[in-house]
Amino acid sequence: AQSVAQPEDQVNVAEGNPLTVKCTYSVSGNPYLFWYVQYPNRGLQFLLKYITGDNLVKGSYGFEAEFNKSQTSFHLKKPSALVSDSALYFCAVNTGFQKLVFGTGTRLLVSP
Amino acid sequence: EPEVTQTPSHQVTQMGQEVILRCVPISNHLYFYWYRQILGQKVEFLVSFYNNEISEKSEIFDDQFSVERPDGSNFTLKIRSTKLEDSAMYFCASTGGAGRVGGYTFGSGTRLTVV
Numbered sequence: 001a002q003s004v005a006q007p008e009d010q011v012n013v014a015e016g017n018p019l020t021v022k023c024t025y026s027v028s029g030n031p032y033l034f035w036y037v038q039y040p041n042r043g044l045q046f047l048l049k050y051i052t053g054d055n056l057v058k059g060s061y062g063f064e065a066e067f068n069k070s071q072t073s074f075h076l077k078k079p080s081a082l083v084s085d086s087a088l089y090f091c092a093v094n095t096g097f098q099k100l101v102f103g104t105g106t107r108l109l110v111s112p
Numbered sequence: 113e114p115e116v117t118q119t120p121s122h123q124v125t126q127m128g129q130e131v132i133l134r135c136v137p138i139s140n141h142l143y144f145y146w147y148r149q150i151l152g153q154k155v156e157f158l159v160s161f162y163n164n165e166i167s168e169k170s171e172i173f174d175d176q177f178s179v180e181r182p183d184g185s186n187f188t189l190k191i192r193s194t195k196l197e198d199s200a201m202y203f204c205a206s207t208g209g210a211g212r213v214g215g216y217t218f219g220s221g222t223r224l225t226v227v
Contacts, residue, residue, distance in 0.1 A: 043203060043220035090155060099168055102155040
């Protein structure tokens, strides 16, 4: 079965430092990978997606993610974290007939 | 930017009652979905809908659940007889083409509390 894993429940980083939120996937065939962010009491906001092409994908709010086929990973990164980046981040993979399969989420806490 | 709209934002209902959650997907989208998220947990797929019929559903989507697109704009999720464990945030999503390519737009969610 297709799945994504987010091994860290929480990531803590100081403002201004680079951040990485990890995601690994398991699919049969080519993966289509997504990152979403959820702020408290809000819906899911799309950040970026990898479909094909360049392994480094740039998205909203200065985030980027690198698709690594050999490591089956799609880690989310940002060069300089902001306090306002503190939120819940979900990695997801498209599988079967259209549906998204989500990871368990990683809470990012950026301290001033 | 086009949005997926969900109403109500919060709903409290008594166990055993029927609830209908409403969604207005983006107007030119063709594929519609419901997901749910139990508080602070994983986002789980419930059902996908295309061409006026269910295209896929999860194990969670049992006989208590149904979906409908009663007109050209609304997409509803009905829970016939709510249970305490149905308490969750319910998200509607839509996509214009194959989700792999187009990506998905999610609504802000309906928080359902069953008491």
